[in-house]
Amino acid sequence: MPTLGSRIHSYVAFMGRSFASKIVLVVSALLLLSFLVEFLILRYYDRNWDVIVEQQAVDNLDRAATAFIGVQRETRRVAAEVALHPVILASLSESGGNRNEVFEAVSRIAREQNIGIEVYNTQAQLIAWDGSSEPSHQREIQIALAGQLASFVTRAQVFSQLFVVMPVRLQGAIIGAVLVRRTTELNYPLNNKLIVSRGLAEQLTGDLGVEVEYNFSTNAAFRKDGRYISAPLIGIDSSKVGVVSVARPSRSAYLESISTTFHSWNAVLWIALMATACVTLGTRLATIQTVAARSLAITALIWVVRYTLIWLDLPSTVVHISIFDPTYFASTFGNGLAKSIGDLFFTTIALFVNTVLVGRYILSKDSGTTPWWYPNRAVFRWFLVPVITTLVFLFLRGYAATVRSAVYDSTLRFNDPMVIAPSFELAVMVMSLFLLSFCLIGVVVALASFAYALLARMSSATNVSSWFVVVAAFVLTAGVIEIIPSDPLVPLLYRLLFAAGVLCLAYYLHRQRIHQRHIATVRNLLLVFGLSAVFFFPVLDGNVHDRDRDKIEAYALDVIRPADSWLKFILDEALEGFRTGETVNTLTSGDEDDFDRIAFDHWAGSTAAREGYSCVFAVSDSSGYEVSRFMIGGQATLEMYHRLLNDRPKAKSIVVERNGTGVNAIRVYSGSIPITGDDGSVLGYGHVVIAAGQQALFRGESPSVLRNESEETIEAFYRPITVSEFHDNRLLTSNNMLLPIGYEVPAAARTQLTDPQRASVWVDERIDNTSYETFYIKRPTASGEIVSLSVPQLGFVWHLISILKMFVYYAIVVFVFGIGIFIVQWLRGYRYEFTFRDKLLGALLVTALVPLIVLATTGRQLAKDRMLETIGKRLEQETATLAVSIGQRLQGEEGIVQEALSRYVIDQLANEAGADFNLYVGNQLQASSRPELYEVGILDKRLSGLAFSNTMLKGKRFYLQTETMGTYQYVVGYRTLVSGDGRIAGIVAVPTLYRFEEVEAELSRRNALIFGLYAVVLIIIVVIATTFANRIAAPIHKLTLATKRVARGDVNVTVGIRKADGEIGELIRSFEVMTRELARSREELVHAERELAWKEMAKQVAHEIKNPLTPMKLSMQHLRQTYKDKVANFEQVFDEVSRTMIEQIDTLSRIAGEFARFARMPKPNLESVDVNAVLRESVSLFDQDSNVEFEMLLDDHLPSVRSDKEELRRAFINILRNGIQAMNNSGKMTIRSWQEGGNVCLAFSDHGIGVSDEVKAKLFQPNFSTKTDGMGLGLAITKKSIDDMGGSIAIQSTVGEGTTVTIVLPVEHRQNAPRS
């Protein structure tokens, strides 16, 4: 046994010469170097900061200016491409082309390049376009028509755009001009799927780490404050188009960014160092002989590595991906083990590796002795069993708590049926939980086996009573947990089912173990995975449902919470926003364009905008004249605003008014604030008006496109929530039109809410054939008022789709896991041989799945097309209704009454048609029921080029166009309005943009249903294909096994299939006939050989007897002759003959004695015998000369037995020899010894061919043998010997699997007392 010192020494020596040590040395040196360089650089920058900051600022400014030049150059290139387009050239040439083709070409290029294009003729008339129209740029068009290039940048409220105008030339002559526009800046901090562009300034700010600001105004001045340096932006025509300003880097921020860079680099080095150390250390630890020490060391290594990674904040420092973002999931437990999805994933990977690796070691070769800690006293063993079962349920609670935390401490949508493909974050989380389930099942099954082993006293045989005790202990503990104050987190029924599941698996694995089968098989792995899934789904499903209810309760609290303080805060924050230096600068030195956008800019950055309140943001000058205003939402705010304009307060003032009564009341919060310059003079006033209904949660009236995307709003909840208010238990208002007037709070809720201690209650109710789960809560500030939030109950389909989805995720995880194992095995040189069944199953699956995939893809596309068709029809109908309404109300004798389109009329028309719409006259927007998007410039007021071409030029009465905004595609229906004289008076357009949530929900619902359908079909296919493959391949498989047994010498084999027909049936029958014939021939051969052996023996006996008989006969003849001849020395002859006769008789006696001993065993010489010692001696005889591996599992505390040592040794040798021969002198033989009551038990297990029951019955009969080289006396003699010692011998055998010979010997009487 090596000492600790020698181990350390050998490890150090190993490290000294290994490749790994070189890596460790190099990486350590690099780390030291990195620390040194970082220190020096930081010191250098700190000391020379004044010089460096200027240089850095200039470099940054240069990069910012160059970036703009790059965008300009690219836009110019595209403009040149457009100017040379043959269709455009043809349309602008004298011959003239097809204008529709120009529209199509322009539209195609614009979409490909994500730009806007306009084409002008020489009269500066617009020929074709795609993209927005604002602002007017006639001056630049004239410049281009004069043969010059021009570029300029315009800033709208949301976007800033770069324009490049270029002449179109044909054979040297200018025939027109093209204008190309590209978005360079997003001036509004929006982040949703409709607006995805990232401005140049934002991009550079991210890249450079300092604030970058582009001011695209020809009058823009350099920033005056010392924090920035500025440079002019020059256009293509060398004119100034604006100013770029870059903030000087701050010393602390700059030094911090350097440190961060070094930190990331060092992190990579740390990972390399740890990986190398782990591999070398792990390799060394794997050589530790003792299983327990090795398991513990590996476990310790894995968790030291895990915590080191947490301590170094790895790999999140190096890999900046969403799974390390705590907003998806974060939990504080484990000191960082689950502080993000990524961390939880790494923790479960560590746990999984730990479980698998240690499990692998445990299942590998053992040293074969009883552990030192094994409690001899039964009382300790009985004490350990409940401890183990308690541990099992603690594990279960830990697991349930982790799943609960995964649901509660996250923003992931686990079971949202509308989501088919999981997001990356959800996929990683689900995979982590699957792995955790696997570990739970693995460890708990091991503990169950351990509990059994304690009770069965380490017996390998199945002890049914011990299993009963284990089951009882599990059931009892599962019940006792219920009365412990701590919440068990899973219900009693689940705990009982869990116990049943793991005990069944433990028993199944135990059976495999005692039959000497491999436990680490793919089938067992899949069993554990399967059981993990079975127990994972309900825990997750239950938590998701609980979480839904919790969310609804949280929403309810929001609804009943008085919003005064919050709205006052928002107003205050909005007013304070006007006091920023930027506003002061704009009011002091800004131009008209700057004034225009002050209000929008402030609104865009406010909480009011983010929360979607109806509001007015405005700025007036010092004399109260409005210079900037942005308004969104209802009229209530506007009235208040007009009153505010007259206010010129000396300090911030806030007024709250309440309009209307009851639940329809609207509160209007308004305020003004003076904006003062540096000298204290009043430059102007900021005004804000915010209006909100009673239900503060439903305050949003601004369009979705103007709001940041958030999944945490009540509207975004995946089940539609109905909010209702009750007074004196009668319905006042609800957003669910199905609730009848006078609807009352259900009696069940009413009764419970009368209890003053109770504030809320959950009730299941059914309204208009729909089942709801409803949460009723008393409004604390108003007596008799109750608010309810209802969601439709989750039906069977919902659960089905959720489970199917989890099944698919799970199948993917298992598949990926399987592929991983396959690759690892392949790299290790193991080549998997595909069986006939595998190939058949593969072929069946491919045959079924390929058309299914094709069908699914086509079906999805068809469903999408059908939905578009439905939307198209709906739009056609809506535009037709609107066209009629507009014709009746607005169309006079001279066509559309352009000046009469008041907001009121437009709203009324939209309400009647049930759809928002736009009205175009010519190619310009005349009116819109949702004007906000046009006012802020997100949507263009000019009619789409293709729509103009198809309606106005081609004369189509209805035209459907798919348009794109950000990543969202929506459909617009255009219908021409025809005047009495037949000319097109206008176009009415209905876009689906305003109800994109509704369209998306419908699309998701359809996708979910299609997914569910195909998932069911997929499962059915897999089940059918597997069943067929198994049925078809089973006879072949059994035939193969039978053939293998025959090859091993077992001819008494049957395939065991009775109903096979066709070629396979014929094959099986022929095989069985062949084996029967073979068995008969073999029996005859054995018989003949045995007869021959007996004859040989008879000959030998005869020969042996004959040898002394000859001298005896000759002696007697000699004596007789001497007597007849009266020879003188007769006495001497007599003496000689008689001596010879005696000698020969002795010889005969000896021969007879030897044969007698052969038939009759000598009397046993009983003495005190150490069975283990005899076993070891016997095994040592074969250990050297055979290829068999002997596994000795001997109880070191075994008492002595009273027996004949020699006879015992002879018996053991006999059994060992038989086993070795049964295994063809190769394989593994296990020898166990243990004590059971007053007996010592021994078991010899081989993996040989085994024997049938028929043969087994004859094994102890004399002269019976299955071998050709024996007398058939061995086992008969052994049995007789054991019987003589007062013991017993038994044989258990399974054909093809092996044989176990069990010997029971009585313990020597004086040692029958329990061991100390």
Add this chain to the structure above:
Amino acid sequence: MNTYTGILVTSVALVLLVSIVAPSSYSQEAAIDSEAGSNEQYRAVFQDVQLGISKGDVRLFSRHFAAQVSVNLRGDENGTFSSNQMFYVLGNFFKSRRFAHFEFSTVGESDATPYASGEAEFIQKGNKEAVQVYAAVSFVGKKYVITQLTIY
């Protein structure tokens, strides 16, 4: 040593591990109370919030978080997060910002959900920014917990 020793040793090791890993608590909404606590109770909560923001240390007031907290942070996260998530979300927010001294200027006590607001200043990447802080509490599970926090 044999198989069972391995199982025992590994089990003990894993139990020790799981006792660290398994969360003893998770974010779960306590029962909604129909009554309210005293002024001193929520003022103590606001004092802790004030101290925590001044020092940029979320640990000073994380124990007051409700199971779900609505949060709105300037240049950072926006949404509803569990108390456990809040610990890291705010931790990350404070990590990149240095707050100057901060005090709540207003404490609203008129309605059932007390709130406090005030103006704070922080420095991020060398830039000084002024923000409004708003914290609202609710009486849940016999104590006041923070349900809304805005630093914007």
